[in-house]
Amino acid sequence: MPEPLLELRGLRKRFGGLTVTDDVSLTVLPGEIHAVIGPNGAGKTTLIHQISGTLRPDEGEVVFAGQRVTDWSFPRRARAGLARSFQITCIVPGFTALENVALAVQARSGSSFRFFRPAHLEARLNEAARAALEGVGLGHRAGVVAGSMSHGEKRQLELAVALAMEPRLLLLDEPLAGAGPEETERLVALLRSLRQRYGILLVEHDMGAVFALADRVSVLVYGRVVITGTVEEIRSHPEVRSAYLGEDEMA
Amino acid sequence: MSLNLLLVQLLNGAQLGILLFLVAAGLTLVFGVMDFINLAHGVQYMLGAYVAATLGTLLGSFWLGLLLALPVSLLIGLLLEWVVFRHLYRRDHLAQVLATFGVILTVEDAVRAIWGSSPLAVPQPEGFAGGIEIMPGLTYPSFRLAIIAAGLLVALGLWLLVDRTRAGMLVRAGATNAPMVSALGVDIHKLFTLVFGIGAMLAGFAGALAGPVFAVAPGMGDGVLILAFVVIVIGGIGSIRGAFVAAILVGLIDTLGRAMLPDLLRLVMDASSARQTGAALASMLVYIVMAAILFLSPAGLFPVRRG
Amino acid sequence: MTGRARLLLPVLVLAGLAAAPFLGFDTGFAYTLMARAMILGMAALSLSLLVGGAGLVSLGQAAMLGIGAYAVAALDHAGVTNALVVFPAAALLAGLFALVTGAVSLRTSGVHFIMITLAFGQMAFFTASSLSALGGDDGYTLYGRTEWMGTRLLEDRAAFHFILLALLAGTWLLLSALIDSRFGRVLRASRENALRAQAVGFSPFPYRLVAYTVAGAISGLAGALLANATEFVSPATLAWGRSGELLFMVILGGVGQLYGAILGALAIVLLEEWLSHLLNYWRLAFGPLLILSVLFLRNGLAGITAPPRRRRAPPKAAAPKAATLEARADA
Known part of the structure; x- marks a missing residue:
C-alpha cells in the first residue's frame, strides 16, 4: 500500500456539549477519490474545515504528505498543496x-x-x-x-x-450542490478526468455521482465514521442501506 | 499619595465610568442590534447637557431641567433616526461613519450658533450643594455621589430590561442574529426605533448629569464618544454587561492614571519631565489598555456570539 | 484595465493645477488654497489605497499626517532643516507608527478596525498635546521652511507649488501601480473575498500591513509638507475630525477610483473655503452636504464623470465588513 497523501488520526471536535467530529480516522491515497457521505448534520463540512485548516480540531492529528499540519494555518496548508472548494460558491x-x-x-x-x-x-x-x-x-x-x-x-x-x-489533494465540499442535471453530468466527467492526477476527498450528497466516482467511501453519522469501504461494500452494507441510503437510490 | 486622596480618585473614576456607561450602553445596543455605527451618539450627550442647562436656568431648577431633558433627548434621537440614520442601516460602515460624522459637524455648529462657543453656565443642583463626609476628614461632593448612584440604578434597570423582559430578549436575540428575529415575525424596525430612542435618552441623561461637573461646551461630545467607543470595543460590541465592566474599568484607569502616573514617574525621573511624561502617558493609558486587550482577545472581554 | 478615457479627468485636473499659476491664480491666497488641496490630496490618496484597495476603513489617518508635521517641528526645534533629512524622517516616522499600530489594528476587522484606528489616532493627538517643548496645545511655529541644499527653495511660492504638484502626481502614479501589481491584486482579492484569498494560499495580514505602512509613510510626507505650507504645527493637525475629513474626500471623490481622492480633496478644500466666507457657521451647510452626498452620490465624483467600471456587488457584501459566509452566498 502506498504512503497515504492525507491521513486523519483520531480527529475530535466539540461545539459546546455537541461532539461534531468523533474520533475520525481515515486516509486518502495518491490518485484516489475518497468520498465522505452521510446525512445532514453528520459533520461533513466540519471535517473539511479541520482538514483545510479553517477550524482546529480539539484532539487528533492531520498528516498531509508525511507532514503533521495540524497547527498550520489555512493559507499555509493551501500553499503546501491542499486545495479546497466550498459548499457555497x-x-x-x-x-x-x-x-x-x-x-x-x-x-x-x-x-x-x-x-x-x-x-x-x-x-x-x-x-x-x-x-x-x-x-x-x-x-x-x-x-x-x-x-x-x-x-x-x-x-x-x-x-x-x-x-x-x-495541488496534491483536492478537498471538494459538495461540488455538485445546486447544479442542474446537465451541469452535473459535465462536472462528474470533469472530476473523473482529474482522478489519478490528484488525491481527492469528496463530500457529496449526490449518491449517483459518488458511486460513479469514488474508489472508497466513508459513511459519517453523528460525527463518527461508521464504515469505510469500496463502493460495492457500501452499497451492500445492510445498515447503510436501511439507515441512510434510500432503496430507490440503489437502483 | 494618601489613602484619602486615593479614595477620592476611585470615586471620581467610578463617576466617569458611570457616565461613560450611560453613553456606551446606547452605542453598544444600537451597534449590536442594528449593525449601525453611530458617531453622532456623542451629540446626544452634548445636547442633553445643553438642554438640561438651558431649561434648568429658565425654570430656575436643575432638576426640572434634567427631567425635561429626557423627553427632549428622546425626541431629538428619534428625529435624527427618522431623518438620517434609518437610510443608513443597509449601507456599509463607511457610509455610516461619514454620514454620522456629517451629523456631528452640523449639530455642533448649530449649538455654536444657538448657544455660542464659550462654555455654558449650568445651574447647580438644589439640595446637593455641599459635600458628604464619607470618612473622617474626607468630604466628597454629594452631587457626584448622586451621579454614581443614579448611574448604578439605571444600569440595574437596563439590565433588568434587557435580561428579564420580552423586548430585552428580542434585543439580545437581535444582537446575535437579526434575520432570525425578523423571521419570528417581530417588527424589527420598531425594535430598532425603541433601542435607538432609549440609547439617545441615556446619552442625554448622562450629558445632563455631567453638566454641573464638567464644562458644557460644543466639543464636549467628541471626547466622550471616543471613550465610549473604547468602552464598547473593550467590553465586546453588543454586550451590556461588557459595556458596564469596561466603562468602570476605563473610568478608573483614566482617572487614576492622571492622578498617579506623574507621582509614580517622579521616582525614576526629575519632577518636570515626570509631570510631562506622566500627563502624556496618562492620556494614552486607556488606549494602550484597549490595544492590549484587543491583542489578547480581538472580540473584547465579553464577546457576543454571532450566529 | 480598460479605457484611457478614465484617465482623462485626473490628467485634466493635474494639468489645470499646473496651468493655474499662469492663468492668474498666482496670488498668495490661490497658492495657499491649492497647496492645501494638493497636500490633503496626497493624504487622501494614501487613505484611498486602504479604503478602496484593501477595504480598510481607517478613521485615524490624521495621526500619520500629524506625525509627519510634528517630525518637521521637532527637527526644526533641534535646528535640523535639511530636506534630505526632514522629509525622509517624517515619512519613516509615520510609516513606523503605522507599522506598529497596524500590527495591532489589523488583527481586527470591520467596525472594530474603525474604532481602533480612531483610538490610536486619539493617542497620537494627546501625545502631541502634551509635547510642551513643541508648544503643547498651542502648537509650534516653524522658524522657516525646510531647506533644499542650503537654499530656501520651498519658500518660493511657484517652486513649492510645482514640487507639490509633482509629488501629488507621483503619489497617484505610484499607488496606481501598486493597486495593479501582484501585491495590489492580493489586496483587492482579500477585500472582496478574504476566504478566497486564503484558500489559494495568501494570508491577507502581511499584505494589509504593508499597505497600511505605505499609506502611513505617504501621509507622513504629506504632513511634513503641510507643516511647511502653514509654517505651523498644532495638535489640530491630528484631530479626529481631520481623519473624518480625509475619509470624506475619498468617498466624495469615489472609492472605486484612486484619483477620486484628488477630486475629493480639491472639491472639499474649495467648498470649505467658499462656505466659510459665505457663512459664519459654515458647517451648518457643510454637514448636510456631507450627509446628502453619502446618501445619494454613491459612486462619488468620479462616478458622475466616468461610467462605473463594473456593477458593484451588493453594498454590504462589498463593504469592508467582516463578510460572513452567508454574505458570500451569491448562488
Missing part, C-alpha cells in the same frame, strides 16, 4: 474569471510582494490561468466578470482555481 466577484485563476497561479509562482509591474500583464500568470480555465471548459469565458457568471460556471471556475494551485 467562493470566488472574487469583481475579478474576471481569468484574474480569479491568475490569483491562484500567482500564489505558487514567486513572491507576491511585487509592487510596480502590472499583474494583469504578466504573461506567465495569464497563460497558466488560461490553461486551467480551458481545462474546465471555461476558456471562452476568461474575460467575463466572475460575479456575473451562472451558478454552474462559478462552480467550474472554482475548480479551475483549485487546479491552478497545482
Whole structure:
C-alpha cells in the first residue's frame, strides 16, 4: 500500500456539549477519490474545515504528505498543496474569471510582494490561468466578470482555481450542490478526468455521482465514521442501506 | 499619595465610568442590534447637557431641567433616526461613519450658533450643594455621589430590561442574529426605533448629569464618544454587561492614571519631565489598555456570539 | 484595465493645477488654497489605497499626517532643516507608527478596525498635546521652511507649488501601480473575498500591513509638507475630525477610483473655503452636504464623470465588513 497523501488520526471536535467530529480516522491515497457521505448534520463540512485548516480540531492529528499540519494555518496548508472548494460558491466577484485563476497561479509562482509591474500583464500568470480555465471548459469565458457568471460556471471556475494551485489533494465540499442535471453530468466527467492526477476527498450528497466516482467511501453519522469501504461494500452494507441510503437510490 | 486622596480618585473614576456607561450602553445596543455605527451618539450627550442647562436656568431648577431633558433627548434621537440614520442601516460602515460624522459637524455648529462657543453656565443642583463626609476628614461632593448612584440604578434597570423582559430578549436575540428575529415575525424596525430612542435618552441623561461637573461646551461630545467607543470595543460590541465592566474599568484607569502616573514617574525621573511624561502617558493609558486587550482577545472581554 | 478615457479627468485636473499659476491664480491666497488641496490630496490618496484597495476603513489617518508635521517641528526645534533629512524622517516616522499600530489594528476587522484606528489616532493627538517643548496645545511655529541644499527653495511660492504638484502626481502614479501589481491584486482579492484569498494560499495580514505602512509613510510626507505650507504645527493637525475629513474626500471623490481622492480633496478644500466666507457657521451647510452626498452620490465624483467600471456587488457584501459566509452566498 502506498504512503497515504492525507491521513486523519483520531480527529475530535466539540461545539459546546455537541461532539461534531468523533474520533475520525481515515486516509486518502495518491490518485484516489475518497468520498465522505452521510446525512445532514453528520459533520461533513466540519471535517473539511479541520482538514483545510479553517477550524482546529480539539484532539487528533492531520498528516498531509508525511507532514503533521495540524497547527498550520489555512493559507499555509493551501500553499503546501491542499486545495479546497466550498459548499457555497467562493470566488472574487469583481475579478474576471481569468484574474480569479491568475490569483491562484500567482500564489505558487514567486513572491507576491511585487509592487510596480502590472499583474494583469504578466504573461506567465495569464497563460497558466488560461490553461486551467480551458481545462474546465471555461476558456471562452476568461474575460467575463466572475460575479456575473451562472451558478454552474462559478462552480467550474472554482475548480479551475483549485487546479491552478497545482495541488496534491483536492478537498471538494459538495461540488455538485445546486447544479442542474446537465451541469452535473459535465462536472462528474470533469472530476473523473482529474482522478489519478490528484488525491481527492469528496463530500457529496449526490449518491449517483459518488458511486460513479469514488474508489472508497466513508459513511459519517453523528460525527463518527461508521464504515469505510469500496463502493460495492457500501452499497451492500445492510445498515447503510436501511439507515441512510434510500432503496430507490440503489437502483 | 494618601489613602484619602486615593479614595477620592476611585470615586471620581467610578463617576466617569458611570457616565461613560450611560453613553456606551446606547452605542453598544444600537451597534449590536442594528449593525449601525453611530458617531453622532456623542451629540446626544452634548445636547442633553445643553438642554438640561438651558431649561434648568429658565425654570430656575436643575432638576426640572434634567427631567425635561429626557423627553427632549428622546425626541431629538428619534428625529435624527427618522431623518438620517434609518437610510443608513443597509449601507456599509463607511457610509455610516461619514454620514454620522456629517451629523456631528452640523449639530455642533448649530449649538455654536444657538448657544455660542464659550462654555455654558449650568445651574447647580438644589439640595446637593455641599459635600458628604464619607470618612473622617474626607468630604466628597454629594452631587457626584448622586451621579454614581443614579448611574448604578439605571444600569440595574437596563439590565433588568434587557435580561428579564420580552423586548430585552428580542434585543439580545437581535444582537446575535437579526434575520432570525425578523423571521419570528417581530417588527424589527420598531425594535430598532425603541433601542435607538432609549440609547439617545441615556446619552442625554448622562450629558445632563455631567453638566454641573464638567464644562458644557460644543466639543464636549467628541471626547466622550471616543471613550465610549473604547468602552464598547473593550467590553465586546453588543454586550451590556461588557459595556458596564469596561466603562468602570476605563473610568478608573483614566482617572487614576492622571492622578498617579506623574507621582509614580517622579521616582525614576526629575519632577518636570515626570509631570510631562506622566500627563502624556496618562492620556494614552486607556488606549494602550484597549490595544492590549484587543491583542489578547480581538472580540473584547465579553464577546457576543454571532450566529 | 480598460479605457484611457478614465484617465482623462485626473490628467485634466493635474494639468489645470499646473496651468493655474499662469492663468492668474498666482496670488498668495490661490497658492495657499491649492497647496492645501494638493497636500490633503496626497493624504487622501494614501487613505484611498486602504479604503478602496484593501477595504480598510481607517478613521485615524490624521495621526500619520500629524506625525509627519510634528517630525518637521521637532527637527526644526533641534535646528535640523535639511530636506534630505526632514522629509525622509517624517515619512519613516509615520510609516513606523503605522507599522506598529497596524500590527495591532489589523488583527481586527470591520467596525472594530474603525474604532481602533480612531483610538490610536486619539493617542497620537494627546501625545502631541502634551509635547510642551513643541508648544503643547498651542502648537509650534516653524522658524522657516525646510531647506533644499542650503537654499530656501520651498519658500518660493511657484517652486513649492510645482514640487507639490509633482509629488501629488507621483503619489497617484505610484499607488496606481501598486493597486495593479501582484501585491495590489492580493489586496483587492482579500477585500472582496478574504476566504478566497486564503484558500489559494495568501494570508491577507502581511499584505494589509504593508499597505497600511505605505499609506502611513505617504501621509507622513504629506504632513511634513503641510507643516511647511502653514509654517505651523498644532495638535489640530491630528484631530479626529481631520481623519473624518480625509475619509470624506475619498468617498466624495469615489472609492472605486484612486484619483477620486484628488477630486475629493480639491472639491472639499474649495467648498470649505467658499462656505466659510459665505457663512459664519459654515458647517451648518457643510454637514448636510456631507450627509446628502453619502446618501445619494454613491459612486462619488468620479462616478458622475466616468461610467462605473463594473456593477458593484451588493453594498454590504462589498463593504469592508467582516463578510460572513452567508454574505458570500451569491448562488
